[in-house]
Structures are given as C-alpha cells and as structure tokens.
Amino acid sequence: MVSAQKEWIQSLRSGDARSLARAISTVENRASGWSDLLKALFPYTGKARIIGLTGAPGAGKSTLVDQLARLYRNTKNPHSSRKERGLNGAPDDTYTVGIIAVDPTSPYTGGAILGDRIRMQHHFADPGIYIRSMATRGSLGGLARTTADVASVLDASGRDMILIETVGVGQDEVDIVRLADITVVMLVPGMGDDVQTIKAGIMEIADIFVINKSDRDGAERVEREIRALQSLAVRNDGWTPPIVKTVASEGKGVEELGAAVAEYENYLQKENRALKKSVENWQQRLVEMLRDAMLEKARARLGDGSIQRLAAEVAEHKRDPYSLIEEIAGKRS
Ligand SMILES: Nc1nc2c(ncn2[C@@H]2O[C@H](COP(=O)(O)OP(=O)(O)OP(=O)(O)O)[C@@H](O)[C@H]2O)c(=O)[nH]1
Numbered sequence: 001m002v003s004a005q006k007e008w009i010q011s012l013r014s015g016d017a018r019s020l021a022r023a024i025s026t027v028e029n030r031a032s033g034w035s036d037l038l039k040a041l042f043p044y045t046g047k048a049r050i051i052g053l054t055g056a057p058g059a060g061k062s063t064l065v066d067q068l069a070r071l072y073r074n075t076k077n078p079h080s081s082r083k084e085r086g087l088n089g090a091p092d093d094t095y096t097v098g099i100i101a102v103d104p105t106s107p108y109t110g111g112a113i114l115g116d117r118i119r120m121q122h123h124f125a126d127p128g129i130y131i132r133s134m135a136t137r138g139s140l141g142g143l144a145r146t147t148a149d150v151a152s153v154l155d156a157s158g159r160d161m162i163l164i165e166t167v168g169v170g171q172d173e174v175d176i177v178r179l180a181d182i183t184v185v186m187l188v189p190g191m192g193d194d195v196q197t198i199k200a201g202i203m204e205i206a207d208i209f210v211i212n213k214s215d216r217d218g219a220e221r222v223e224r225e226i227r228a229l230q231s232l233a234v235r236n237d238g239w240t241p242p243i244v245k246t247v248a249s250e251g252k253g254v255e256e257l258g259a260a261v262a263e264y265e266n267y268l269q270k271e272n273r274a275l276k277k278s279v280e281n282w283q284q285r286l287v288e289m290l291r292d293a294m295l296e297k298a299r300a301r302l303g304d305g306s307i308q309r310l311a312a313e314v315a316e317h318k319r320d321p322y323s324l325i326e327e328i329a330g331k332r333s
C-alpha cells in the first residue's frame with residue numbers, strides 16, 4: 001500500500017494530470033486514505049503562491065482568472081525547476097497554474113458554471129494549467145478547509161500559482177480567501193451602492209482591489225469609494241491595497257494586476273511578513289482542524305443519534321446543556 005502511494009505521489013509530482021485529479025477527489029470527498037495522502041504530500045507544499053479572487057456574481061472573476069492564468073503561462077519563472085516535472089512539452093520555464101473554481105451555491109449562477117468550462121476550454125490543451133471546479137454543496141469538513149486541502153495538493157504537484165475563484169457572498173468565502181497568500185477583491189461599476197454590494201468582511205481582507213468592467217461608466221466612482229473606505233480604516237501592517245482597473249473581457253489591466261501581485265509578493269518577502277501571514281493562516285486552520293477532530297471524536301464516543309436524543313432532553317428541560325457539554329468535553333480531563 002505504502003509503495004502504491006509513493007508511486008501515486010511520484011506521478012502526481014511529475015505533472016501527471018490523472019494522478020492529480022485522483023488526489024484532489026480523494027481529498028475533496030474525504031475518501032479512504034485522504035489524511036495519509038495529505039500527510040505524505042505536506043513536505044512538498046509551501047512553494048506555491050495562492051491567490052484568492054472574490055467578487056459579486058457575474059463580476060468577471062472567471063474571465064480575469066483565465067487572463068491571469070494566461071499571463072503567468074507566458075511569464076518566465078526565475079525559480080523554475082520544471083524540467084524534472086516534464087509537463088508534456090509545455091514551456092518549462094514559465095509559471096504553471098492551478099485553478100480552483102468554488103462553485104457558487106446560489107442557483108441563479110448555475111448557468112455561469114457551464115460558461116466557465118466553455119470559456120476556459122482553450123487551456124485544456126496546456127498541461128501547465130490545471131482547472132478544478134469544487135462543489136460547495138455537501139462539502140465535507142467545511143468548504144474553507146476542503147479548499148485549502150485541495151490547494152495543498154495542487155501546491156505539492158508543483159503548481160507555481162494557484163488561483164482560487166469564489167463568489168464573495170458568505171462567511172465560507174471570506175474564510176477561503178483569507179487562507180490565500182494574496183487576496184484580490186473584485187468590484188464592478190454600476191451595481192448601485194457599489195462598494196456596499198460586497199460583504200464588509202471581504203473589503204477588509206483585500207490586498208489588492210480590482211475594478212473590473214472599467215469599460216463601463218462609474219469606475220472612477222468605485223475607486224473613490226474604495227479610497228474613502230481606506231482612509232477610514234488604515235491597515236495595521238502598513239500596506240495600502242492598490243486599485244487596479246481592468247477590462248477582463250479584453251485583457252486590459254491584466255499585466256498591471258500581475259505587477260500589483262508581484263509588488264505585494266515583494267512586500268511579503270520583507271520583514272518576515274510571509275511567514276507571519278502563514279502562521280496566522282495556520283493558526284486558523286489548526287483551530288478548525290482541531291474543532292472537527294474533537295467533534296468527530298465526541299460523536300464517535302456518543303454514538304449515532306445521541307446528539308438528537310440529548311437535544312430532546314435539553315429541550316424538555318430534563319437536563320441543562322452546560323453540564324452536559326462539560327460532561328462530554330471532559331472539562332477536567
Ligand atoms: N463589459 C465587460 N464585460 C465583462 C468584463 N469582464 C467580464 N465580462 C463579462 O461578464 C460576464 C460574467 O463574467 P464571468 O467571468 O463569468 O463572471 P464571474 O464573476 O466569474 O461570474 P460567477 O462565477 O457566476 O460569479 C461575461 O459575460 C463576461 O464576458 C469586462 O471587463 N467588461
């Protein structure tokens with residue numbers, strides 16, 4: 001078994017898309033062996049740059065991710081060690097890309113998901129770009145955690161840039177982009193109360209703002225609104241998120257966005273900021289992992305249906321929930 005896993009990892013790391021797909025499915029579905037796989041992959045992680053991109057439905061996220069992927073595929077990676085990975089004849093000195101599209105749960109965006117697949121089709125011939133859609137419904141172990149684990153698999157596979165697209169609507173999405181090294185928040189003009197249409201929590205975590213659909217009226221207004229917001233809440237790390245105007249559908253502003261990303265990366269390299277950010281991210285991830293593990297342990301100990309039975313007892317005031325939890329969690333153990 002162990003050597004089978006070794007072979008699997010070896011072929012995944014050599015750029016084999018099928019092994020990569022299988023690994024992602026295993027992790028995403030929490031299928032048998034998922035944690036052993038992640039354990040074995042962990043030493044190979046930590047090299048990729050993870051860029052989280054979020055914005056309102058239809059803002060143009062997929063279009064921009066597509067453009068960014070193209071940009072990176074045409075940019076020389078000074079740290080490339082791709083030769084040993086042999087990506088089927090793809091240029092081996094440019095950045096390789098992994099894309100995770102976190103499917104929006106809202107039913108009215110269902111059509112856009114299909115659109116994504118069609119729009120991104122032209123990359124499928126390029127083994128240097130790997131695209132994966134993730135289902136949010138029925139996600140095991142929490143969406144943010146699963147997405148982070150899938151990103152780790154892509155990282156271990158040697159992808160240099162991992163782009164995660166998610167609709168900025170809920171806490172899940174905030175959690176996902178928070179786990180990225182670089183968070184890009186996309187706004188578009190002409191959505192009424194522009195900046196207000198994006199959840200406040202997401203505005204705060206932006207490292208870079210993108211105003212897409214700048215071919216439309218009102219881009220300047222959105223920019224002013226962002227600036228006004230920035231003047232109210234200065235980041236305590238001293239970074240002022242730049243604002244990049246794009247027309248993703250025409251590829252305009254994409255290079256500028258690439259430059260803004262590079263600038264932020266440079267900033268992160270200084271004064272150990274990247275490490276600090278990573279520690280913060282892991283702190284959050286560890287708490288979530290621990291919470292899940294403890295809950296699982298408690299559930300296993302109590303047995304199926306016990307929580308429901310206990311809930312009934314509390315509802316009927318047969319016992320108080322506080323002592324109950326202390327008992328289960330073993331307060332003094
Ligand atoms: N006018 C204009 N249209 C754009 C621009 N960028 C994208 N679009 C169009 O906007 C529509 C939505 O683009 P998507 O890239 O699918 O948007 P999205 O944010 O990924 O959408 P969801 O994943 O459904 O939330 C498409 O018809 C794009 O062609 C732009 O800069 N200007």
Ligand SMILES: [Mg+2]
Nearest residue numbers: 061062112116
């Ligand atoms: Mg999309």
